[in-house]
Amino acid sequence: MTTAPAAPAPYWSDGQVTLYHGDMREILPALGITADAVVTDPPFGETALAWDRWPDGWPTIAAAAARSMWCFGSMRMFLARHGEFEAAGWRMSQDIVWEKHNGSGFAADRFKRVHEHALHWYRGDWSGVHHNTPRIPGEYDPKGRTRGRRRPDRADHAGQIAAIDYVDDGLRLARSVQYHRSVRRGLHPTEKPVPLLLPLITYACPPGGTVLDPFAGSGSTLDAARQSGRRAIGVEANEAYCEAIASRLAQGALDIPA
Ligand SMILES: C[S@@+](CC[C@H](N)C(=O)[O-])C[C@H]1O[C@@H](n2cnc3c(N)ncnc32)[C@H](O)[C@@H]1O
Structure with missing residues (x-):
């Protein structure tokens, strides 16, 4: 008689966030989990x-776990790999740009690189994919950028266009270029700031739903998911980062950029 292989044991869990140590290409098929959204880097x-090192085949493995995915990457990476996403059934809905306060790369023959992309991918019928665009108060503020401002004494504005009544509540769709300071002296060399991740999570995952990050790094996505009232599952191949994630989440650490 043959017995089914045991499911991988979590490296760490608090009931809301569960972390696995290992190669996502082995862990995810063995777990057979489904999530509302993959949010990953x-x-x-x-x-x-x-x-x-690009883990061959990972977009297909992610596609078996969710119908919605935010994926960070460079334009160079997405141009080289878009066939792998499409072969896995992913269709692109949109891209956002993370504008950083400082850059990476020191090539003197290029522009200083101060941005990264995050692309949103989905599978199947768009109407069946959770998407809730964040709306923020006020107008575009070129200094505060993501911090829209609105005078607190200003009431909602109501009006009529043709036969349609509307109420302008002062809220505006979040912009596709998001400015956030990079994380300095963090746990990981490419650590993403939690404030950047929060709107991506709330866009793609309903409250109480589950976010999957198969490349967890410092645990920033797991932390952001927990802060926004979502459950989270993470996978990380490097045990030193698993240890860092476990202590970050055990402390309830908030990611405050330097
Ligand atoms: C770009 S980093 C993620 C950084 C993360 N977003 C953060 O904010 O800290 C990618 C991570 O994937 C991990 N990794 C690489 N190959 C992997 C694999 N096959 N399975 C799981 N994790 C892997 C690396 O160790 C690295 O920590």
């Missing part, structure tokens, strides 16, 4: 860092 395969 894979190795782009663009640096000499030991972990920065």
Whole structure:
């Protein structure tokens, strides 16, 4: 008689966030989980860092776990890999740009690179995919950027266009360019700031739903998911980062950029 292989044991869990240590290409098929959304930042395969190797086949494995995915990456990475996303059944809905306060890369023959992309992908019928665009108060503020302002004494404005009544509540759709300071002296060399991740999570995952990050790094996505009232599942291949994630989440650490 043959017995089914045991499901991988969590590395750490608090009931809301569960972290697994290992290669996502082995862990996710063994778990057979489904999530509301993948929110992830894979190795782009663009640096000499030991972990920065593109795991062949990962978009297909992610597609088996969710119908919606935010994926960070560079334009170079997405141009080189878009066939793998499409072969896995992913269709792109939109892209956002993270504008950083400082840049990476020191090539003197290029513009200083101060941004990254996050692309939203979905599978199947768009109407069946949860999407809730954040609306923020006020107008575009070129200094505060994501911090829209609205005078507190201003009442909602109501009016009529043709036969349609409307109420302008002062809220505006969040912009596709998001300015957030990079994380300095964080747990991981490519750590994403929690304030950048929060709107992506609330866009793609309903309250109480589950976010999956198969390349967890410092645990920033898991932390952001927990802060926004979602459950989270993370996978990380490097045990030192698993340890850092476990202590970050055990402390309830907030990610406050330097
Ligand atoms: C770009 S980093 C993620 C950084 C993360 N978003 C953060 O904010 O800290 C990618 C991570 O994926 C991990 N990784 C690489 N290959 C993996 C694999 N096959 N399975 C799981 N994790 C992997 C690396 O160790 C690295 O920590």
